[in-house]
Every structure is written in structure tokens, then in C-alpha cells.
Amino acid sequence: MDSSTGNDNNTVSKCAACNNVSDSLKKCGGCNQVSYCNSFCQRSHWSKHKKECRQLVAKALSGDDNYSISRINLTIKRDEMIMLYCIIGQMVLLYENEEFMSTLNDEDDKLWENTTPLREDCPICFLPMPVSGAASGVTFSYQPCCGKMLCEGCIMAAEDEMYKGNMKECCPFCRLPNAGINSEYFKRCKERMKLKDAAAFYRVGYAYSKGEWGLEYDMQKALELWNQAIEIEESSNARGWISTTCRCEIASTYYHGKSVEKDLGLAVHNWKLAAIDGHELARHNLGKIEKDVGNTYRAMKHCMIAASAGYDASIRALGEGYKQGHVTKEEYAKTLREYQDSRNEMESEQRTKATAGARNKRCMKEFLRKAMSNNPDDGLLFQDPPPKEDCPICFLPMPHSIVGIGGVDGIFHSCCGKRVCSGCMAAVQDKTCCLFCRKEAATSNEDHIKRTELRMKAGDAEAFNMLANQYATGGSGLSIDKDKAFELYNQATTLGSINAHYSIGCMYLSDEIVATYSSKKDEENALQMAFHHISIAAVGGHEVARNNLGAMEASVGNMDRAYKHFMMAARCGMDSSLKMVGKGYKDGHVTKGEYAATLRAYQDSINEMKSEQRTKAEGRF
Helix, strand or coil, rough: CCCCCCCCCCCEECCCCCCEEEEECCCCCCCCCECCCHHHHHHHHHHHCCCCCCCCHHHHHHHCCCCCCCCEEEEEHHHHHHHHHHHHHHHHHHHHHHHHHHHHHCCCCHHHHHHCCCCCEECCCCCCEECCCCCCHEEEECCCCEEEECCCCCCCCHHHHHHHHHCCCCCCCCCECCCHHHHHHHHHHHHHHHHHHHHHHHHHHHHHHEEECCCCHHHHHHHHHHHHHHHHHHHHHCCCCHHHHHHHHHHHHHHHCCCCCCHHHHHHHHHHEEEEECCCCHHHHHHHHHCCCCCCCHHHCCCCCCCCCCCCCHHHHHHHHHHHHCCHHHHHHHHHHHHHHHHHHHCCHHHHHHHHHHHHHHHHHHHHHHHHHCCCCCCCCCCCCCCEEECCCCCCCCCCCCECCCEEEEEEEECCCCCEEHHHHCCCCCCECCCCCEEEEECCCHHHHHHHHHHHHHCCCHHHHHHHHHHHHHCCCCCCCCCHHHHHHHHHHHHCCCCHHHHHHHHCCHHHHCCCCCCHHHHHHCCCCCCHHHHHHHHCCCCCCCCCHHHHHHCCHHHHHHHHHCCCHHHCCCCHHHHHHHHHHCCCCHHHHHHHHHHHCEEEEEHHCHHHHHHHHCCCC
């Protein structure tokens, strides 16, 4: 690369490697036609440009067997000139790389002398957490109430207990009420910053770097806060993992040029400091850069250290290095054992579940974003549900869901295809015949299935749904057959059963189906189908489906839409949805008027379905 730049003629050029547009790019020293930001960009693009460079030089010299360099009055043959151009280009590249290579190679003793990660234990489960949140699939979250970092396994376990009603909604460590809204979370972080909590400075800086909590994106503010976090932790003479994490964020910012001028030297410097203190991602990134400049031995050394700490990407890179002969069999085997030991040290059943939940949440969030952009009109989804079906005997309304709502169940009769409420079923004395059609009751599982199959031949959607339920759960003496259940649910949906739509949507989210996904695309398609079927069920009035849509929206942060779903389900008599609306009122997502209106509608729905017979029958069916 020569000293000429892309602005010799006041023109703006584009880097051939990263497509960065600038008027200060440097041109290739060989062909003098292609521009780059710096030597790093040229080096990364050389394998693609090498052949083209020689062709451009050859084209420039075509027609002349001899090329004259007038300044020194030297005549060189055409082929020799092409070779000379390439040699000069490589010499200039090596010269300009000298400063960068010295950045990588300096302070080797410090870079390799301490390879032990600065892991901290979760203060609840006392299992170690990685320095990098991306390592080993173990993630953690900052609690601004007490300033603690808690692993997602403990947080999810606490959330499960809160959902069951066994625990108040509070911090799992200090037991202070959770910050229900972003503004409260931000307020607590600022209080922690007054106490010189380095983790609070990091977390607020991260929020500015992503535009979270309603804050405007401000990378300069983020860098300022991260540097303050580093100063706070270094002033205590402690090797802290917050300063290490901040250095890795700073390095990434300058490496990619996120709202700042790219500075590879500053990026490498910060990654080195983070790697020295055990940051797995920083170590892995150093390995990638070493590989890019041809230092394969050092690259594999970095990968072995990061992989030994449990970093997934590094163990894969090391496997490729072993195949290519850069790593010996003994080194690979030793690193594999250390990798597994590190993983085992940090793993737990709770953390494994939390990791799977986080993966599904990310996939769901991406799908929901696409779904909402493709379907901006929510008129159909949020329209009022159809009226409830009446029991054909007492003529009181029953919930759309076959799962009891307000203590009311609807029982399917395979003889006539009618749903009869639990109150009427409990009140009648004669159990030997159908309450509606008076046909003799089925005396065995075989007889019940035979009657259901006759209803299926008549095109009864609920008969298909009922038999699918039996195959899904192993009822009526049938063996569990998920594939058969899936097939029958699909047939029931084509005939219009909203209960079948809900059931098949749940199947797409079940552990058995999730375990068969082989790619992210499979997960996205399954979530799309789940959302599609559950939405159809909700539009048809299925109360549980409506509640679950609210939970799905809340899990990805769409709180306005979530509470809209919860209020609709609560107005139909759904107890758990009413509790969520109450929580939304406390957290500021639901107004006092909306909460009061929902409470009145909920009570009206319960009273509408209530009777003395049904009250006595609660829990019997």
C-alpha cells in the first residue's frame, strides 16, 4: 500500500474490504486501483484481490513488452515488471504492518502468565459464572436493588415460584420488590452509581450503547461510563470482572467503528488487557486476529486458553486447527477435557432450562417483530370474541376453552357431539344414558372411541379434537402417539375447532417437538406456526390462548400488547389473566380506569356462567 490516498482528485472512495466510504483511503501499492482503510483491511482482502491485482497490472502494461522507469533510466521487461509490482506491494504491506504486529506481540509475558478467569460465584446457587456472558451458555443479570449479579438459572427458578404464587415478585437475593418498569430500573441504577458501584456504571453504559430503557443511542456516553467503571474498580486495586467486561465492550466499539473512528490498535490493546484477566471472548477475538495475520501458532494458543475456560466458539476453532495440523492430538485432547470440566463446573439443571428459554425468547422476539411488521393491522386479532356457547340442557353459557374457566367445564358426548356443562352432569341421577340424546352411555373405552370415530365420519370437528387429546395423553386406554395426535389436530383445525388450534400451537412449543429442531430456521418456523394457531384460537374466543398470547408478548417486552391480551382474557373470566392485569396496574402498564372496567367485566362473566349446580360440581370433572 503506497502513501497515495483516495482523495488525490477530490473524490470519495470505498474500501474494498469493509465498504467504508471515505476520502482518505489508501490505494493498493500493486495495481494502484483498489482502495483500503488501512493495512488490516488490505490484509484481510488480499486473498481475494491477489489475482485481480496481477491482472490489473498486466492490463496496465499490455501492449508494451518493455516498461521504462524514466527517473532512473531503467528498462524492465513486462513479465519482470508485473512480478516487481507484486513484490513491492508485499514489502509495503509488511512495513505498514510492523506497528500493528508489535501491538500483538508486546507484553507477551503478561499476556500468557495468567490464564485463570476471574470468575465470581452466583450469590444464590454458589456456582461459578463466566467472565463473558456468552461463554458456556451461562448468562447473568445485574440487580440494581442490591448490586448483585445473579445467574439466569436462579432468576428463572425464582420466577417459576412467583408464577405459582409461592413467592412475592421481588429480587431473589435481597427480596426488594422488582423494578416493574424501565424508568424504575434506571432510577435504581443511578442510585447504585452514587455508591460508586462499577457494575451500575457498566449497565447504564450498555443501555446507552443499545438505546434501551427509552434512552437515546449514545455511544460516546457509553464509552464515558465504561471508562468510569474501569477507574472505580482499578482504584480499589482489585482485578475485577466488571472492568474486564468494560474493556471488551470498548475494544468491540473501536474494532467495528461503532459511532467512533476505527482504531485497531486501541481495540487490540483493550482485548489484551481483558484477556489477561480471563475474559473468554476477548481471548477468542485475539486468536481470530492472530490467525488473520498468519500467526497460526499464537492463534491456536489463544483458542486453547479460551476453550479451556468453556468458550464454545474457541473449541470449534480448535477442532478446525486440529484437522489442519496446527494442533497436536495431545493438545486437542487435553483442551477438550478442560473444556468439559469448565462446562460441568458451571452447569446446573436450572441454568440449562434458562439457556433454552433465552434461546426461544430471542427466536420468538425476532419472529414477533417480523409478524407485526407484516401484519400492522391488529383489528382482527383484538376484535371482541364471539359469544359463549350455551349448555344444551341448562342454557347457561360455557367457556370456549374445554379447560374449566370460572369453575365451569364442558364435557363432550361422543353419541350426539354435544358439550354438556359440569353442573348438569353432576345434577343428573341417571348415568346410564346421555343427558341430551338419551342414548345408552358408552360402557367401555372401545365403545367410546367407536362412537367418536362415527362422529368423525360425520365431519364433527370436536370429535377429531377429542380423539387427538386421547392420543396425546394416552387416555381411553390408547397408547401415547404424538404423531397421530398431531395429524388429528390438523384435521380438526381444517373443520374449525379452536380447541384444536390451541392444542397444535402448544405442540409446536413442546419439549418433544423442540428437541427435533436442527437449525435456527426450524425454531423460527415452529414459533411462527405456534403463534399462528394460538392466534386463531384466541380470535375464536379461546380464553387460555388469549392469556398465552399475552404471556408471549410480555416475554419479549411488548407490554402494551401483552396487557391488551390479558384484559381481553380477564373480561371472559380468566383468573390468571386478571392477576396479570392487577400486576400491570401496580407496574404502571394499566390505568386505573382500565383495571376497574376489567374487574367489572370479569365479575359479570363469572356471574353469567354461575349456578348452584355448577358450584357444587367444581373440581369433579
